[in-house]
Amino acid sequence: MIWINVVIQGVLVGGFYALFACGLSLMFGVMKVINLAHGDMAVVAGYVAVFLTPHLHIAEIWSLLVVVPLFALVGYVLQRTLIQKSIDRDPFTTLLVTFGLSVVIENLLLEFYTANAQTVNVGALGYESWHPGSIFFISYVSLGVLVAAVAVLAVLQLFLSHTGTGRLVRAVADDREAAQLSGANYRHIFGIAAAIAFATVALAGIAYGMQTQFAPTSGGVNLLFAFEAVVIGGIGSLWGTLVGGIALGMAQVFGAHFNPEYQRLAGNVLFLLVLAVRPRGLFGKTTSVS
């Protein structure tokens, strides 16, 4: 019976990790940029939802409608300025710049909002759950996040394969010079990809705040989980990321079953095992990492 629970909880957590990871995956796929501030961006989204939306006199859950478009805009601007500038230098610089941003963001949050933990208040919904069996429970919030994750992945997949802009994004990801020669402004397309990535990370940040507490330093661990989901699932595959997230979630729930301290450790061990045995991940097509 515990196995069924491990699978159920693992799938629920895994959906959240996939939502977190798809922006990371998209930015790497299109710009070849690993955004080391990815996790911190999600935390910033959480702080914006908690501290700024009360001024708009709406329930915190509806902060999504404000924060997600706001982050898309932030993503576009950041891409066209700092990130593009570092891409123009070399991949090495993008790592240093995003790492610098990550540390600056964390410490600014510490200065302004202290190290106290925060949550996005969703009222009574946060405590309610569905009990299909006597020992299972499925939290409505977690289920909602899983549904949102699958929806985001599906919309992203449809966008990339069936729309004109999606085609441009794929073209620029394949060969930016060739796309530029054919009349696409690759910097603008990069901006669009970053806008999408930041919108998903804002969604993930608010989803995170609805499920658990977050603090200025929560970004790092979330970046780790998102990254582990991407590598376990296989780089360059959106649905692989979902499977990777679920595998990671199941490993963590399984570890936590024995000792709460083993939760993160079990996930890390699964990641290192995949790296040792199958470095391109479960669904990776090419060895694009090396």
Next chain:
Amino acid sequence: MSLDTPRREVGPSVRRSSTSPLFALSGSIILIGFFSVAPWIVPAEWSSVLMNFFILVIMATMWNLLAGYAGMVSIGQQAFIGLGSYATLYFALKGVNPFLTIPLATMICAVLAVPITFLLLRLRGGYFSIATWVVSDTALLIIGAIAYFGGGTGKLMPGLQYLSPSQTAHDTYLATWFVALVVVVGTYVLLRSRLGLVLASIRDNEVAARSAGVNVQSARRLIFIVAAAGCGAAGAVLAVSQPFIQPSSVFNIQWAAEMIFVSMIGGLGTIEGPIIGSAIFFTLQQSLQQYGVWYLVIFGSLAVVIALWQPRGLWGAFRDRYHTELLPVGYHLREEK
């Protein structure tokens, strides 16, 4: 040194440095002499600041070796700082004098790094970076689960209580200074050896280096192991200098942030850069210490600005302008008159 480089009658000659080595040599001897007697001539609080400065110099020099020379951006070097600290703690709990455990801890970190390279060197760029962090997180979780080391709450470093506090302060200062000296001089010698040339060739053009018969992977592996050993030594002196060892402090990613910012601001790919960066960092930290973590905000922003607009760092900019090197590791082509 450049003095015995055979000189041809006509055409350009190859030299290590554009300035006289006597200048750097005499400067180095004065500095080494000063820092060796510093605990007896500077106030006690100064020698503790200097000690933390040397620990940062060790870490930054190692990170610079990894990133500036071998192109590996690690954000998980705190793994070896933590492992070095805990190796020291382990031997001290067994009754060994903590100062004698520093070389042991260094070797243990080098040995532990070997299997880790086989996992990590499969990855490149950003994937390598985050994977180093996963390794350090894993090390933190494993050490934190060991009851012998006090779990997550940590443990008091034994074996230092027989000395008076001032004697302990002197000894830890001298140990830290000696490790820093060995690390910097060792890095300098390493980069002037054949390996230094190999690294320069990989940095300039990896494909060309491969086709010229350079074994890129084994050069990277060696550098990773050396950097692990150096960070292990830093962790060991850190453990000796502070009485209480806690997983969350010795495995803190803030170490990575400090060593990265210091190397970037001082100048990647130079020996002098990390030392100058560390000096700037300590000046800033000491003068802003009443303002909380603002020094990290300022330092991080400065690092971003420098990475984008002055990627060779402050020392690199100075060197390019005045053609001066104190500790040259490259070669210069000179037209003979």
